[in-house]
Amino acid sequence: MLSTKFGINFINTSTLFNFLATRLKAKRIKTHDYTNQVSGQDYVFETIDDHTKGYMTAQGKGVTVGDFITLQDGAEVYHYQVEQIEYYSNPSDMWTGVLKRV
Template sequence: MSLIRTGMNLSFSFLSKLALVSFPVSELKKKNKIHDYSQLAWGSDYVFERLNQGMLGYMTGVGKGVKPCDRIILREGCESYQYQVEEVDYYSDPSDMWIALLKKVPID
């Protein structure tokens, strides 16, 4: 009897761990977000500092949900540019303000 009970506990334990393992896999399947800052004003809504002839840059902005691998669309004059978020750090106050290292990528 105890052998059967142990087997059931192992099955339950295995199934509960299997659910934890499959959760990150489903997270990986989610698409990264595209954040469109092209209609916002540089200098008041966000700040972008170009590095390496615009191939990289640091951006400070406001808004929750920006994370690595997301894309950000910026506009300079009539030209649009798309950058991928390489790293992002959120400020403690205000909590929705962030600074990110961006890498220029082709527009999708």
């Protein structure tokens, strides 16, 4: 009986540990604010698909697929999510990506 209880507790503990380890490894989605940057100077953004998507080239470390980008055009603020991204080799923090408006 004791071995059965130990086996059940071990399985529950193991399952809980695996769940927590997976959650800790899960990617944290970030928001990158480019509203204080100057379009055409600090970054380039080109709209496509009737302004629902766009190509962006900018500098900034840590931008990954799923992250959010905040841009400003005049008084309007726009929010996009990164669908695809590639980093340049030099400079290593320069990237180009496809963004979807959210």
